[in-house]
Amino acid sequence: MMNSYLYDGTADGLLSAITWILEEEPDPEKVTLSERKDTLFEEGFTISTDATQAESLFFRLKQHAPDAAHTLYTFMLAEKEGMETSLLHYVSLAFRYGDKVKGYLTHPAVRDIVNVAKKVGRELHRMKGLLRFEKLQDGAYLAKMEPDYNILHPLAYHFSRRLRAQHWFLYDVKRRTAARWNNGSLQFGTIEQFTTPALSEDEKKVQALWQVFFKTIAIPDRKNPRLQKSNMPMKYWKYLVEKQGE
Amino acid sequence: MDTQVKLQILSGAARYDASCASSGSKREGPSCGTGNTSTIGICHSWADDGRCISLLKILLSNDCIYDCAYCVNRSTNPVERASFTAREVIDLTLEFYRRNYIEGLFLSSAVMQSPDHTMERMVRVAEALRTEEQFGGYIHMKIIPGCSSELVRKAGLYADRISVNIELPSQASLQRLAPQKHKHAILEPMALIGREIATSLVERKASRHAPRFAPAGQSTQMIIGASPENDFQILRLSQGLYKKMNLKRVYYSAYVPVTADNRLPALAAPPLLREHRLYQADWLLRFYGFSAEEILSDEAPHLDESFDPKTAWALRHPEFFPVEINRADYATLLRVPGIGVLSAKRIVAARRFSSITPEGLKKIGVVIKRAKYFIICSGRSSEKPDHSPTVIRHRLLLGEGDEATVSALPEQLVLPGLFA
Ligand code: SF4
Numbered sequence: 001m002m003n004s005y006l007y008d009g010t011a012d013g014l015l016s017a018i019t020w021i022l023e024e025e026p027d028p029e030k031v032t033l034s035e036r037k038d039t040l041f042e043e044g045f046t047i048s049t050d051a052t053q054a055e056s057l058f059f060r061l062k063q064h065a066p067d068a069a070h071t072l073y074t075f076m077l078a079e080k081e082g083m084e085t086s087l088l089h090y091v092s093l094a095f096r097y098g099d100k101v102k103g104y105l106t107h108p109a110v111r112d113i114v115n116v117a118k119k120v121g122r123e124l125h126r127m128k129g130l131l132r133f134e135k136l137q138d139g140a141y142l143a144k145m146e147p148d149y150n151i152l153h154p155l156a157y158h159f160s161r162r163l164r165a166q167h168w169f170l171y172d173v174k175r176r177t178a179a180r181w182n183n184g185s186l187q188f189g190t191i192e193q194f195t196t197p198a199l200s201e202d203e204k205k206v207q208a209l210w211q212v213f214f215k216t217i218a219i220p221d222r223k224n225p226r227l228q229k230s231n232m233p234m235k236y237w238k239y240l241v242e243k244q245g246e
Numbered sequence: 247m248d249t250q251v252k253l254q255i256l257s258g259a260a261r262y263d264a265s266c267a268s269s270g271s272k273r274e275g276p277s278c279g280t281g282n283t284s285t286i287g288i289c290h291s292w293a294d295d296g297r298c299i300s301l302l303k304i305l306l307s308n309d310c311i312y313d314c315a316y317c318v319n320r321s322t323n324p325v326e327r328a329s330f331t332a333r334e335v336i337d338l339t340l341e342f343y344r345r346n347y348i349e350g351l352f353l354s355s356a357v358m359q360s361p362d363h364t365m366e367r368m369v370r371v372a373e374a375l376r377t378e379e380q381f382g383g384y385i386h387m388k389i390i391p392g393c394s395s396e397l398v399r400k401a402g403l404y405a406d407r408i409s410v411n412i413e414l415p416s417q418a419s420l421q422r423l424a425p426q427k428h429k430h431a432i433l434e435p436m437a438l439i440g441r442e443i444a445t446s447l448v449e450r451k452a453s454r455h456a457p458r459f460a461p462a463g464q465s466t467q468m469i470i471g472a473s474p475e476n477d478f479q480i481l482r483l484s485q486g487l488y489k490k491m492n493l494k495r496v497y498y499s500a501y502v503p504v505t506a507d508n509r510l511p512a513l514a515a516p517p518l519l520r521e522h523r524l525y526q527a528d529w530l531l532r533f534y535g536f537s538a539e540e541i542l543s544d545e546a547p548h549l550d551e552s553f554d555p556k557t558a559w560a561l562r563h564p565e566f567f568p569v570e571i572n573r574a575d576y577a578t579l580l581r582v583p584g585i586g587v588l589s590a591k592r593i594v595a596a597r598r599f600s601s602i603t604p605e606g607l608k609k610i611g612v613v614i615k616r617a618k619y620f621i622i623c624s625g626r627s628s629e630k631p632d633h634s635p636t637v638i639r640h641r642l643l644l645g646e647g648d649e650a651t652v653s654a655l656p657e658q659l660v661l662p663g664l665f666a
Binding site for chain 1: 249250253254257258260261262274279280281282284286288289290291292293294295296297298299300302303338341342344345346347380502515516518592594595596598599600602606609610611
């Protein structure tokens with residue numbers, strides 16, 4: 001009979017549960033872990049949440065297998081439910097095999113985690129290109145987005161290395177979370193009520209220039225809307241300047 | 247003329263240039279400035295033709311004194327002419343970059359007045375972007391053939407990548423179609439750039455403060471189908487450019503008829519399939535350890551239209567197959583049709599843990615639709631192992647039919663939907 005464990009549904013809870021199981025269970029790859037739903041017939045032992053445990057797990061994994069730790073971090077951004085057991089097994093295997101674990105794709109848990117992390121990574125990379133800033137009246141820049149995954153943090157980090165000299169905001173419309181970069185410091189927060197700020201005077205002119213460029217750079221004899229859509233799925237068009245009015 | 251009209255003319259004139267890569271260079275941005283570059287390159291949009299947009303790709307001017315037969319901008323073609331001022335290019339680049347439309351600037355130009363005059367203006371744009379505006383984004387600059395080597399050197403100091411277009415695959419064609427361009431004016435700067443890149447790499451090993459020269463390397467482009475060279479000649483030329491000149495990339499651009507000229511072939515449509523096959527063969531040269539002579543020969547100098555070059559090679563070499571997935575080394579795996587760099591790496595990584603079954607291959611994400619005819623896994627095959635190349639050929643073209651119908655098919659059958 002497999003042992004089953006429960007945790008409180010938070011990210012910290014998940015990681016501290018994994019820490020506990022790795023320390024206490026003789027064979028962590030044989031037990032299951034899931035979120036406690038507080039229903040009457042739930043079976044399993046609940047592990048309490050300890051934020052310092054969660055952090056130390058991540059830190060130790062980073063020392064031992066930096067690549068696997070990055071996969072873990074990326075996986076967590078997906079906010080996936082129901083994959084806790086896979087994650088537990090993955091982390092256990094990562095401590096056993098080190099970074100080589102990512103090649104162990106014949107193992108179902110590794111495959112699950114790596115595949116989700118890969119999807120998150122793909123969206124993050126896409127958004128590095130597809131994010132669009134608009135210049136506001138006060139000279140700051142604002143970019144809105146609705147990504148599938150919670151990529152605000154790594155994305156903001158990317159732009160903090162890139163658009164260093166300007167004051168900008170990055171806003172995740174669905175999650176109501178935002179990042180702000182100003183004078184060399186990056187801050188994160190939530191936005192309770194969003195009112196669209198006024199754009200700077202020249203903003204529409206620059207947007208029109210970009211639209212002209214976008215239209216003209218395509219070779220007319222080689223129109224290929226299918227390829228365009230597969231590279232740039234329509235769900236991202238909402239905030240693309242060049243795709244307005246299509 | 248207002249900037250928007252110029253932009254329309256000068257981006258339209260630049261669109262046939264195939265290269266839009268923004269990869270291969272990693273630079274931390276200046277702390278008070280704008281922009282950095284990333285090693286893997288970033289696409290910011292995809293145009294209506296499906297190509298990645300990464301750079302603001304424009305000509306500084308389309309006002310050309312030369313008369314290359316294949317080019318819209320040639321002096322005898324009655325098109326509207328325009329030239330950007332340096333300020334206009336700088337502002338467009340910065341405004342687009344700040345809004346995250348682009349990774350940087352791709353600057354080329356027609357020949358205004360003289361090669362030196364043109365190159366000097368282009369270099370001035372790059373210099374101002376880097377030194378006055380503290381721009382840290384990506385810059386790709388074309389070298390105008392015939393300009394002084396001093397300007398080539400300067401361009402390399404400001405740009406991430408520089409390139410000289412080889413234009414046509416042979417000197418004879420160059421003479422016929424681009425009479426004002428000379429072979430040495432193209433090859434000399436290429437060699438110079440190659441030397442400067444090598445020197446800079448050595449110097450930077452000794453001191454991190456040594457100047458960088460075109461850190462993303464050198465590329466070139468040639469037009470396919472405007473002149474009579476066969477694929478074998480073209481591939482051998484590319485092979486030489488990779489090996490002897492250390493180029494990062496050769497781009498192939500299917501000739502799009504832009505003008506009726508009796509020196510040019512009359513094409514119904516741009517030779518896109520040929521361009522596609524050349525890119526596939528080019529990949530075999532760069533990443534798969536093939537030589538041009540393995541892919542083509544004087545007897546068979548054209549790439550197969552129905553098969554990608556690797557499959558075509560495999561069908562000519564039945565003695566090489568089947569490949570044993572659990573034992574073959576990386577280089578051998580790469581020779582299997584349908585197994586790319588990613589799949590080969592996955593196989594090598596996964597078999598460390600346990601030997602791979604045909605089902606396991608699917609699980610690790612290796613597509614075996616084509617590969618299955620050429621592999622076995624620990625002696626097991628999902629196909630009968632003794633197919634002759636003829637049978638495999640038919641199966642690959644027509645999918646799985648039963649043997650009787652397959653072999654009864656007439657030989658002249660062409661691939662359905664090839665141009666769809
Ligand atoms: S020099 Fe360049 S722009 Fe001028 S005609 Fe020749 S290919 Fe065209």
